[in-house]
Amino acid sequence: MRARLLWRKGLSWFMLSLTGFCALGSVLVLFFILGYLVVNGGRAINWAFFTQLPKPVGESGGGMANAIVGSGKLLLLASCIGVPIGFLGGVYLAEFGGRTFSFLVRYTTDLLNGVPSIVIGIFAYSLIVLPMKHFSALAGGFALGVMMIPITMRSTEEFLRAVPKPLREGAMALGASKWKTIQRVVIPAAFRGILTAVLLSLARVAGETAPLLFTAFGNRFWSDGWMHPIASLPVVVFTYAISPYDDWHRQAWAAGLVLLVLVLLTNVISRTVLSRGISVTRS
Template identity: 75%
Template structure:
């Protein structure tokens, strides 16, 4: 009897420590990634990296100024397309929707959210690149925008739902129309949540490489206007990492550190702000 109890207790301790070990392994992965990138990329993040164009293939030196600006331009396009559609669509779901339409919209949004990013790239290629026969910033921005929509839509809906009913009723009781209630009471109350959600969506697509490979393509020079191929940090990291030159590898590490830094800092800031306010979003 005692022996059996001892056995059960040791299994208990063993398995519980194993689960702790699993958690430890998972968490330490994050610190390992961060530490390794900082160690390897840190020394190559310098002034040249942010201000110079890439040198011709095979020469050492140069930077990634065009890719940094390019990523910025692509994200701007993505936000211009993705945020309005997601925001207004989410507003419909939370405020005006009946039963059938919101169900269909929610379902398709979740579907879009699960589509692999490379397939989104094919879609953008088919509708933007094929008709005009060349790669462009617009195509890349469109692909990233499509990826943002479901995230912005669902979180807008959730944050609008989280606004207390009494606030709506208060405005209505004062004689405000429904639209007036939404625009000057509900939306401001939910605005911080929605803004942070949009930033999280932006941070997520900022690191996307696959949908840009055959939409924005890449460019070793500046890309004036919006209808030419354009460089971006993630694609640059990919190209440089699989390329044959030592100097490219160094710059890939530096670009990786910059990209990871941007993504993680946005995430940390936004999530900390979020946890101090309205209800947290579901993952």
């Protein structure tokens, strides 16, 4: 009897510490990734990386100014598509939606969120690249924009729902119409949360490579306007990493570090600073 109890207690202790190691291991992976990229990328990064164009194969040095600007342009285009649809759709779900149709929208949004990014790339290719007959920043931005919609929409909905009911009732009691209530009271109260959602979805699509491979394609020079192929950081990381040149590998690490820092910073800042105390009492 005593032995049985000891065994059970021992097993409990053993399994529970095992779960602790699982958690610890998962967390250590992040620090490993971070450390490895900082060490390798930090060695390769310099001022020229941010200011110069890529050098031709064989010459060392050069930078990725065009890819950094290209990523920025693509994200701008993506927000033009993702933010309005995501935001207003979220307002509909939280404020106006009936039962059946809202469920349908919500469910579809979740499914769209799970569609592999490469499939979104095919979609943008068939819709924009094929009719135009060439790769363009527009097609890449469209693909990223579609990927932004689900995250923005669902988080907007969640943050709007979190606004306390008495606030709405107060506005309505003062004679405001439903829309005025939403516009002047509910949305401002949830504003920081919504901003967080938009930033997080931007951070997610900023690292997407697959949908850009055959929409924005890539470019070793500056790309003017929106109708030409354009370089972007994640695609550069990919093409440079699988190339056979050591100097390109070095640059891939540098570009990877820049990308990681951008994405993680956006995440950390928006999660800790912006979304802290979303409660209405403060804003």
